[in-house]
Amino acid sequence: MKAVQVSKAGGEFEVVERPLPEPGPGQVRVKVEACGICHSDAFVKDGAFPGIEYPRVPGHEVIGRVDALGPGVDAFSAGQRVGVGWHGGHCFRCEACRAGDFVNCSNAQIAGVSYDGGYAEYMVAPAEALARVPDALDSAEAAPLLCAGITTFNALRNAGARAGDTVAVLGIGGLGHLAVQYARKMGMRTVALSHGPAKEALARELGAHDYIDTSAGDPAEALQALGGARIILSTAPNSAAISAVVGGLGRDGCLLVVGVDGAPIEVAPLQLIPGRHSVGGWPSGTPKDSEDTLDFSARFDVLPRIETYPLEQAAEAYDRMLGNQARFRVVLTMGG
Numbered sequence: 368m369k370a371v372q373v374s375k376a377g378g379e380f381e382v383v384e385r386p387l388p389e390p391g392p393g394q395v396r397v398k399v400e401a402c403g404i405c406h407s408d409a410f411v412k413d414g415a416f417p418g419i420e421y422p423r424v425p426g427h428e429v430i431g432r433v434d435a436l437g438p439g440v441d442a443f444s445a446g447q448r449v450g451v452g453w454h455g456g457h458c459f460r461c462e463a464c465r466a467g468d469f470v471n472c473s474n475a476q477i478a479g480v481s482y483d484g485g486y487a488e489y490m491v492a493p494a495e496a497l498a499r500v501p502d503a504l505d506s507a508e509a510a511p512l513l514c515a516g517i518t519t520f521n522a523l524r525n526a527g528a529r530a531g532d533t534v535a536v537l538g539i540g541g542l543g544h545l546a547v548q549y550a551r552k553m554g555m556r557t558v559a560l561s562h563g564p565a566k567e568a569l570a571r572e573l574g575a576h577d578y579i580d581t582s583a584g585d586p587a588e589a590l591q592a593l594g595g596a597r598i599i600l601s602t603a604p605n606s607a608a609i610s611a612v613v614g615g616l617g618r619d620g621c622l623l624v625v626g627v628d629g630a631p632i633e634v635a636p637l638q639l640i641p642g643r644h645s646v647g648g649w650p651s652g653t654p655k656d657s658e659d660t661l662d663f664s665a666r667f668d669v670l671p672r673i674e675t676y677p678l679e680q681a682a683e684a685y686d687r688m689l690g691n692q693a694r695f696r697v698v699l700t701m702g703g
């Protein structure tokens with residue numbers, strides 16, 4: 368099979384031929400149809416995540432069809448369409464799993480990080496990592512929902528906002544452009560924040576009621592002028608940009624961080640205390656959360672805007688994401 372691997376931390380993407388992987392007990396081989404390129408694939412490319420063994424095939428926004436079942440797998444059948452996201456498996460035995468908190472499994476695996484992912488014609492994943500995919504969704508359009516979608520959908524639906532509340536989305540990229548659509552479809556007054564004027568028309572098309580260009584003035588003041596945000600969902604991978612919006616929270620407001628940067632976020636205690644503000648984070652979710660995301664997206668017509676590239680052009684496709692040029696998610700497609 369053809370695959371795209373990174374052979375060392377900081378290495379380039381290499382198109383290689385590999386033997387077809389065999390599913391072991393409890394595992395499923397998936398014939399990949401599409402795989403989104405998430406900003407978190409940079410962890411694999413750059414080696415910024417602990418414990419990655421190289422060479423590694425990245426990719427955790429995977430849609431494909433069940434191709435072969437390992438011993439003991441009875442929950443899926445050959446030919447069934449499935450998705451694989453960031454949450455790549457759990458042990459069922461640790462304290463977190465016994466409490467039903469699979470995301471915090473002590474032995475959690477990450478697709479495309481702990482084992483080879485979806486930048487390939489085939490991949491093998493544990494059966495508990497698979498989500499069922501509604502027929503209504505096209506594979507290339509469904510792929511980004513497995514990480515960009517679930518992360519923003521699940522963060523927003525658990526954030527405690529009510530219909531009519533103001534939800535601001537910081538960073539209108541792969542995650543952000545879906546977050547804008549989810550917030551709008553969940554009944555929120557939706558504000559898009561982007562560092563420049565370029566994305567205004569698209570953000571409004573996606574459902575934003577208001578648009579704030581964070582480079583044009585103080586974004587916190589601009590949010591306060593709209594009444595303050597109940598939730599600021601931050602997808603921007605930049606802590607300075609995140610710190611700049613904390614002052615835009617309204618009463619009981621929460622800054623909910625999903626975008627990753629190594630630098631600390633700066634928040635003064637008095638930015639939090641009077642308005643009962645909080646700062647939190649959100650990881651993606653379980654395969655069941657993925658199924659909820661896919662079902663909601665199909666029913667409420669939330670689809671990513673995608674640019675498709677053949678697998679062999681993964682390097683070029685990745686650069687479009689990294690350079691903030693993609694509108695809004697780049698998806699690798701595997702042909703047949």
Ligand SMILES: NC(=O)c1ccc[n+]([C@@H]2O[C@H](COP(=O)([O-])OP(=O)(O)OC[C@H]3O[C@@H](n4cnc5c(N)ncnc54)[C@H](OP(=O)(O)O)[C@@H]3O)[C@@H](O)[C@H]2O)c1
Pocket residue numbers: 404405406407408514515518537538539540541542543560561562563566602603604605608624625626627628649650651688689691695
């Ligand atoms: N918590 C989780 O489970 C989870 C899941 C998936 C991804 N992530 C993380 O979420 C982040 C976003 O991922 P993505 O795939 O959506 O990335 P993306 O497509 O590259 O979008 C990121 C957006 O952030 C803004 N941005 C980029 N660089 C910036 C800078 N230097 N300063 C201010 N804003 C900047 C840009 O939006 P504007 O041009 O509109 O400003 C850009 O479009 C990444 O850090 C990724 O690792 C986390």
Ligand SMILES: [Zn+2]
Pocket residue numbers: 405406407408427453514515
């Ligand atoms: Zn991701």
